[in-house]
Amino acid sequence: MVVFGIRLFYLQVIRHDYYKKTALSGQLKEYEIRADRGVIEAHDGDQVVPIVLNEQRYTLFADPKYIKKTNEVATLIQQIIGGSQSEIEDKLKLDTRYSVIAKRLSKDQKEALDKLDLVGVGTREDPIRTYPQGDLAAQLLGFVDNEGVGKYGLEQALNKQLQGKPGQLKAITDARGVPLVANTDNIVTKPKAGDRVLLTIDVSMQRQLQDILKTGLDNAKSKSGSAIIMDPYSGAIKAMANYPTYDPAEFYNVEDSEVFNNASVSAPLEVGSIMKPLTAAAALDLGVVTPSASYYDPSYYKIGDATITNIEEDGGAGTRSVADILEMSLNTGATWLLMQMGGGEINQKAREAWHDYMVNHYQFGKATGIEQGYEAEGSIPDPNDGFGLNIQYANTSFGQGMTATPLQMGAALSSIINGGTYYKPYLVDKTTNADNQTDSHKAEVVKSNVVSKQVSDQMQKLMEGVINANYSIYGFSERPTTYLVGGKTGTAEIAKPGGGYYEDKFNGTFMGFVGGNQPEYVIVARVNEPDINGYAGSRAAAPIFADLTKMLINNFNISMRN
Known part of the structure; x- marks a missing residue:
């Protein structure tokens, strides 16, 4: 500090005229001033x-050229900042003119170091993000790295908006390039703070979602999972969580970078039987079946060299209804629905019709555009290219052989129970810039007439029937007839990296809705590889849905049905 101070005095006062005259010959340099995030x-x-707030912290640095007694200086520094005295000393001996000793120092530590007045040692402001709500929505938010760049989640997706516009400092420098900050010839453009961002999530709902998800995963002996609550009539995300999670204030302590990912949007999976309501909605909308339709179910279908069967409790062959397909979760029933799209068999017409609904109606195979880093698109097989197309498409009718994220499933479900509109999912409710100009989000319609209003009403009733037929298995003590509650389980086989499926590994999924006279919230839950007896969807994911439903009814003013 003393050396720098003396040199600045010399350059600014004694040699001021000289540097003023030579500014245009290479002494005038431009520096960036970081804006408040x-x-x-x-x-x-x-x-x-x-x-998420900002807090001023400080980086401690040194110019080793000016450090003569490294052991003494390192000892003095260590007494204030802690850590290893030997590591500090090693940094003071580096063959460089700028050595970072420590980052994220507090104001008290900075002031204590200033009082030491150590030659060749200095501090610079280095703001960090702070999180008053702790690990709340950690993966959704992301974090800011040591260079001030947003990583993962919202911080990455909105990095440009959040970081603001940096200011500029044009300064005469000394021979080492150090700016003479006190010089009257400096030209400063003030930085412009980043946008203030208001999210759609509710803090209380988010916290309760995280707690319920964690409890559900513990009960299912699962190491990871995700859950989402969203508004089906706008696409607004009300809560979104993943486990395991982390503390974004200490992101640098995370050993497995996978924890940073928001799996609700970045980790597609073969979703399993939660796909069946979407298959049913497509068949109903195409007019190839009606809600009251019945058919003879042989309990298996032979397609090429493959055989499609159901779970052992399906009751065997017999007459089934469209409602049975969902309530009993019949793979053969979903296959039958696909066959009706082709006039009674799986053919090019059936494949193209189902592909059209998956991709152009339900928006699978493409990113939703939500304000998140690393959003995945998922995958839908081409209807006219590849080996074994018929069995491949039969599998997609019950959620195998295709992939989607929990968010994509929630948005698609919303579109078949809200009257038939696909809304773009979003997290940002409003932004306010440094000039106090506000931009409020308006619900964005991606596709109208996903299904007809009539089919949407029919799907509400069919999915409510699933809950009423299986309520005790799913975690309800009684049929929730006072409220509108509908849903569907999924137990999905996990694909092997080299092809085929594991025989003993499954993911559990559940998607559904809750409301009064109409759906008010859509819920999606995912449980990865639970270690339980029974099916992963009904025994692991469904109880999470049930607990989230009860939480919303008890705490978020869902009105009773008329």
Whole structure:
């Protein structure tokens, strides 16, 4: 500090005229001043609360050329910042003119170091993100690295908006390129702070979702999972969580970078039988079946060299209804629905019709565009290219051989129970820039008439029937007839990297809705590889759905049905 101070005095006062005259010959340089990063807020009932703030911290650096007694200096520094005295000393001996000794120092530590007045040692401001709500929505938010760049989640997706516009410092420098910050010839453009961002999530709902998800995963002896709550009539995400999670304030302590990913949007999976309502909705919308239709189910279908069967409790061959397909989760029933799209068999017409609904109606195979880093698209097989297309498409009718994220499933379900509109899922409710100009989000329609209003009403009733037929298995003590509750389980085989499926590994999924006279919330739950007796969908994922449904009814003013 003393050396720098003396040199600055010399350059600014004694040699000021010289540097003023030679500025145009290479002494005038341009520096960037980092802007304050935008604050992130969320709803908490009727209030708005901050969930990501900025806090000033400091980086300690040294110019080893000026450090003569490295052991003494290292000891003095270690007494203030802690850590290893020997490691500090090693950094003071580096063959460089700029050695970073420590980062993220507090103001108290910075002031204590300033009082030491150590020659060749200095500090610079280095703001960090702080999280008043702890690990709340960690993967959804992401974090900011040591270079001030947003990583993962919202911080990555909105990095440009959040980081603001940096200022500029044009300064005469000394021979080492150090800016003479006190010089009156400096030209400063003030930085412009990043946008203040208000999210759609509710803090209380988010916290309860995280707790319920964690409890459900523990009960299912599963190491990981995800859950989403969203508004089916706008696409707004009300809560979204993954486990395991992390503390974004200490992201640098995370050993497995997979924990950073928001699996709800970045980890597609073969979704299993939660696909069946979408298959049924497509068949109903095409007019090839009606809700009251019945058919003879042989309990298996032979397609090429493959055989499609059901779970052992399906009751065997017999007459089944469209409602039975969902309530009994019949793979053969979903296959039969696909066959009706082809006039009674799986053919090119059936494949193309089902592909059209999956891709152009339900928007599978493409990113939703939600404000998140690393969103995955999922995959849908081409209807006219590849070996074994008929069996491949039969598999997709019950959620195998295709992949989608939990978010994509939630958005697709919303479109078949909200009257037939696919809304783009979103997390940002409002942004306010440094000039106090506000941009409020408006619900964005991606596709109208996904299915007809009539089919949408029919799907509500069919999915409500699934809950009423299986409520005790799913975690309800009684049929939730006072409220509108519908849903569907899924138990999906896990694909092997080299092809085929594991015989003893499954993912459990559940998607459904809850409301009064109409659906108010859509819920999707995913449980990875639970270690339980029974089916992963009904025994692992369904109880999470049931607990989330009860939480929403008890705490978030869902009105009873008329």
